[in-house]
Amino acid sequence: MVKRRAKVAGARNETQTKRRKLESIYSNKPWLTLAHKKPRPEWVAYNPDNMRPPPLPVSVKFMKLLLWNVNGLHALMKKDDKCLTKLAQEEHFDVICLTETKLQEKQVDEIHASILPPEYKHSFWNCSSATPGFAGTAIISKIEPLSVEYGMGTSALDKEGRVITAEFGQFHLVVGYVHDSWERLVRWGLKTDDRHPSLSQHLKALEKKKPVIYAGDMNCANEDIDISNPEGKSAGFTKEAREAFKTDFLKKGFVDTFRHQHPDVVAYTYWPYRSGARARNNGWRVDYFLASQGLMNQVYDSYIRPEVMGSDHCPIGLIVKLESG
Incomplete structure (x- = not known):
């Protein structure tokens, strides 16, 4: 009994220590620090308190x-089982896109019921059947989509649960999770391999019908401004990965909405757990909302919520004005 009490007390102390550490990170607001090895004079640190436009009037639809890479929903719930609920209530999101859910099909109903308010009635989960507890994506919505498609028609990749496409009235929404290894990226057809439908080809095919919004963790920092140490070595910042990102997405007409809105702002969405990277704001911007060029006049705000804890990634948001009729 004494050992059990000591074990419980130890676990409680560990939890309290982690909570105090997170509170310390939040109160110090490290994202306001321009953490970069080679900053340019015009660059400034991202401040979500004054870099977001004012709320839209209620007359505007x-x-x-x-979008949030949760790095495992079970792990997230153990840290804070109400964090998604609180976030949804704060921002009143219409659609929530999750990547790296790491769920199995049998876990979906229980998880969905426990993490979000009841108004999010429509949920679509793509779980990995190739490797249980691996990758996985989800779309959770207040609005019922016109149609939903899982995968891209490429059996080897579709088994990993990496893509969901939902059609809404004025655009297609594609949620994706791209592997962090360049060798795996080649499997997506992001270089010269066109034997299988690539993600960019999937987006362009959808775009023939209506504009596209892509929400996903690309595991690629596009420019020097998007990574705190551009001189370091990583699969997500190789010349090949960056060129593929530009060639297959940006040069095909898809716009990086955050960079379009904030051309000289240093902001990150991912901080490795090791070495206290988040407390020092040594991170990467690898989570994106990409939008068809034709939709950009309707994009009102593309922003980051760097203070939200629970994952090694933070959530990002997008506000799209809807044309009447």
Whole structure:
């Protein structure tokens, strides 16, 4: 009994220590620090308190989207089982996009019921059947999509649960999770391998019908401004990975909405757990909302919520004005 009490007390102390550490990170607001090895004079640190436009008037119809790489929903719930609920209530998101859910099909109903308010009635989960507890994506929505498609028609990749496409009235929404290894990226057809439908080809095919919004963790920092140490070595910042990102997405007409809105702002969405990277704001911007060029006049705000804890990634948001009729 004494050993059990000591074990419980030890676990409680560990939890309290982690909570105090997170509170310390939040109160110090490290994202306001321009953490970069080679900053340019015009660059400034991202401040979500004054770099977001004012709320739209109620007379304007819009959709509000959230993207978050949760790095395992079970792990997230153990840290804070109400964090998604609180975030949804704060921002009143219409659609929530999750990547790296790491769920199995049998876990979906229980998880969904426990993490979000009941108004999010429509949920679509793509779980990995190739490797249980691996990758995985989800779309959770207040609005019922016109149609939903899982995968891209490439059996080897579709088994990993990496893509969901939902059609809404004025655009297609594609949620994706791209592997962090360049060798795996080649499997997506992001270089010269066109034997299988690539993600960019999937987006362009959808775009023939209506504009596209892509929400996903690309595991690629596009420019020097998007990574705190551009001189370091990583699969997500190789010349090949960056060129593929530009060639297969940006040069094909898809716009990086955050960089479009904030051309000289240093902001990150991912901080490795090791070495206290988040407390020092040594991170990467690898989570994106990409939008068809034709939709950009309707993009009102593309933003980051760097203070939200629970994962090694933070959530990002997008507000799209809806045309009447």
